[in-house]
Amino acid sequence: MQGASLSRQRRQQRFQRLDRRWGERGVSEGFALPRRNLRRQRLSRALVKEALVMVEAFHMGGWGMYPTLVFGPLLLAASVRYAVSPERRFVPLQVSLGILTLVSGGLGFVSGTIKSLTLMGAVPPDARWLWIVGLGESLNNVALALALLILSALAATVGAYRISQTSPAR
Numbered sequence: 001m002q003g004a005s006l007s008r009q010r011r012q013q014r015f016q017r018l019d020r021r022w023g024e025r026g027v028s029e030g031f032a033l034p035r036r037n038l039r040r041q042r043l044s045r046a047l048v049k050e051a052l053v054m055v056e057a058f059h060m061g062g063w064g065m066y067p068t069l070v071f072g073p074l075l076l077a078a079s080v081r082y083a084v085s086p087e088r089r090f091v092p093l094q095v096s097l098g099i100l101t102l103v104s105g106g107l108g109f110v111s112g113t114i115k116s117l118t119l120m121g122a123v124p125p126d127a128r129w130l131w132i133v134g135l136g137e138s139l140n141n142v143a144l145a146l147a148l149l150i151l152s153a154l155a156a157t158v159g160a161y162r163i164s165q166t167s168p169a170r
Helices: 002-022 035-084 090-122 127-166
Strands: none
Touching: 002 035, 035 090, 035 127, 090 127
16 A cells, blocks of 8 residues: 555645646646647647656656666667568568567566565555556566567558568469
């Protein structure tokens, strides 16, 4: 319970800081934009909150997010390059970077789970359920890896479609 309320407190503190930064009305109640920009006001508020959620998810994922964030965009760049100019030489690069992205996300998940479970000895018996919070935080690594893989697969699908339209059927 303490871990969940701690992250809730951090989220509330971030919103309070943004409220102070944005003035009287603040982020949680809406920006002080003119009335004619009401749609933009709602969109801006939603984007700020979404950005805070993503930053918090990245922070909760821990160190395992960094290798995933290195290999994933490389995979995405190779897939976009393949979509623009579909050549066979890019396929092994995409496969190897895809595996590397997925494995780095899995490594972050496993190391975070190990850390959560090894600290259970120091937790009072009534708070032994906290390993579930650690498991959820560790799953952010896998979620980032899968999101980058999906985007890359979409780009690679465009390249495969382009090849299928230019090559004669066998």
